[in-house]
Amino acid sequence: MPARxxxxxxxxxxxxxxxxxxxxxxxxGGWGAWHWAEGQRDPPVxxxxxxxxxxxxWQTLQTFGPRPVGDAGHDRALDWLAGQFRALGxxxxxxxxxxxxxxxxxxxxxxxxLSVPAAALYGSRGGEQEGRLVRVKAGxxxxxxxxxxxxxxxALTTCQEWDGDEVGWSELVERATQAxxxxxxxxxxxxxxxxxxxxxxxxxxxxxxxxxxxxxxxxAGQPAQLTSQVExxxxxxxxxxxxxxxxxxxxxxxxxxxxxxxxxxxxxNASGVLAVLEAARQAARTPLAERTWFVxxxxxxxxxxxxxxxxxxxxxxxxQTRAMLNLDMVGVxxxxxxxxxxxxxxPLAKRVRPGIRVFVDEPARRRETFGRSMNAGGSSDHVPFIxxxxxxxxxxxxxxxxYHAASDDTLSPALVRExxxxxxxxxxxxxxAPWTPDEPCEGFKSEGC
Numbered sequence: 336m337p338a339r340x341x342x343x344x345x346x347x348x349x350x351x352x353x354x355x356x357x358x359x360x361x362x363x364g365g366w367g368a369w370h371w372a373e374g375q376r377d378p379p380v381x382x383x384x385x386x387x388x389x390x391x392x393w394q395t396l397q398t399f400g401p402r403p404v405g406d407a408g409h410d411r412a413l414d415w416l417a418g419q420f421r422a423l424g425x426x427x428x429x430x431x432x433x434x435x436x437x438x439x440x441x442x443x444x445x446x447x448x449l450s451v452p453a454a455a456l457y458g459s460r461g462g463e464q465e466g467r468l469v470r471v472k473a474g475x476x477x478x479x480x481x482x483x484x485x486x487x488x489x490a491l492t493t494c495q496e497w498d499g500d501e502v503g504w505s506e507l508v509e510r511a512t513q514a515x516x517x518x519x520x521x522x523x524x525x526x527x528x529x530x531x532x533x534x535x536x537x538x539x540x541x542x543x544x545x546x547x548x549x550x551x552x553x554x555a556g557q558p559a560q561l562t563s564q565v566e567x568x569x570x571x572x573x574x575x576x577x578x579x580x581x582x583x584x585x586x587x588x589x590x591x592x593x594x595x596x597x598x599x600x601x602x603x604n605a606s607g608v609l610a611v612l613e614a615a616r617q618a619a620r621t622p623l624a625e626r627t628w629f630v631x632x633x634x635x636x637x638x639x640x641x642x643x644x645x646x647x648x649x650x651x652x653x654x655q656t657r658a659m660l661n662l663d664m665v666g667v668x669x670x671x672x673x674x675x676x677x678x679x680x681x682p683l684a685k686r687v688r689p690g691i692r693v694f695v696d697e698p699a700r701r702r703e704t705f706g707r708s709m710n711a712g713g714s715s716d717h718v719p720f721i722x723x724x725x726x727x728x729x730x731x732x733x734x735x736x737x738y739h740a741a742s743d744d745t746l747s748p749a750l751v752r753e754x755x756x757x758x759x760x761x762x763x764x765x766x767x768a769p770w771t772p773d774e775p776c777e778g779f780k781s782e783g784c
Contacts, residue, residue: 384422389748405570420577430574442563453541458532461565477513486515494525504531522548530595539563572633584628591635606666613755642716658765661717665754666746670733677726
């Protein structure tokens with residue numbers, strides 16, 4: 336009897352998901368590889384960007400107005416600057432910088448029947464106090480102020496008296512509060528009115544106009560009521576990091592992009608920003624671009640917030656950095672171009688520019704004041720790099736008469752170009768010189784650790 340034939344076993348049809356998943360992985364992997372490759376590409380260099388001048392750059396940048404963090408002009412300036420770096424063939428990364436800033440909401444000084452408007456000094460947190468107005472003259476120490484009976488009262492002084500004195504508003508406030516003052520009234524009668532940051536004490540620290548001051552000063556010694564309203568807002572800025580794909584920060588050019596309240600910030604520090612942009616222009620299409628980062632730091636005026644954020648985020652690549660070149664206030668010839676440089680970079684600076692002015696940066700103060708004073712001296716964006724053991728060069732032309740004022744509205748494009756060209760030559764010299772990286776310093780130490 337013949338054997339019965341049986342149907343051959345058939346393989347069951349695969350579920351749809353089993354063939355869709357591999358297909359999706361292939362497509363997704365291909366897209367991811369393409370996206371990664373695209374992300375590693377540098378933008379093309381635009382010929383027009385290579386021929387732009389510092390004068391043209393300043394003509395555009397100044398249209399954005401003051402650039403304190405949180406202002407519309409600040410954000411517009413950052414967008415425009417990012418576009419300029421991209422046009423020169425650099426990839427631009429925005430690094431978030433978050434901080435709190437105080438905003439004046441008005442105030443009043445009442446002395447008897449007289450009432451005048453008052454504005455909070457920048458940095459103060461406002462408050463309301465009553466006390467006798469005690470006249471404080473220029474140069475008075477905290478002990479001298481206390482001897483005048485300032486304890487429990489309100490200090491009254493004028494900008495003109497302290498103008499040119501080594502004591503700034505922060506030190507003035509510290510002396511007054513150490514003497515026991517419950518507040519301070521500053522008559523703004525200087526020809527150039529500077530914005531200076533003061534301690535964030537819970538006391539009313541205010542300024543009044545010269546006209547109001549002329550009415551208040553004769554009333555010194557009388558009881559007064561002082562009110563100051565301040566709103567503290569959390570604001571967001573960003574550092575701009577421009578670099579070629581795969582470039583290591585063997586040299587880092589830096590400058591701060593923000594300005595103080597109400598100031599166009601021409602010399603402080605549009606001049607440094609434009610010098611960094613000039614350096615990026617000169618480096619484009621050269622080997623220097625492959626070994627360099629160009630960084631615009633934010634919130635320098637609020638306590639080096641941007642540069643500290645940057646250093647904290649990039650400590651590992653900074654171990655490869657041979658020189659950090661910080662350009663700050665290089666567009667007005669208050670003094671000849673000068674450097675405060677690491678001991679190993681100082682001879683290179685002198686060789687690149689014989690006769691260059693060498694200065695000592697601002698020394699460390701007795702105590703921390705808004706992040707502007709550290710064990711490592713200085714008050715610009717190179718300071719956090721010194722703390723991490725990076726060799727720095729502070730390129731600077733000194734403080735001009737319009738420092739931190741609304742009148743800081745002009746700069747010399749020629750001086751900006753000169754500073755940028757010097758920085759490029761110094762960068763190349765640093766890359767050509769022998770160098771052995773050191774281990775990072777622990778804590779904050781002096782130059783060279």
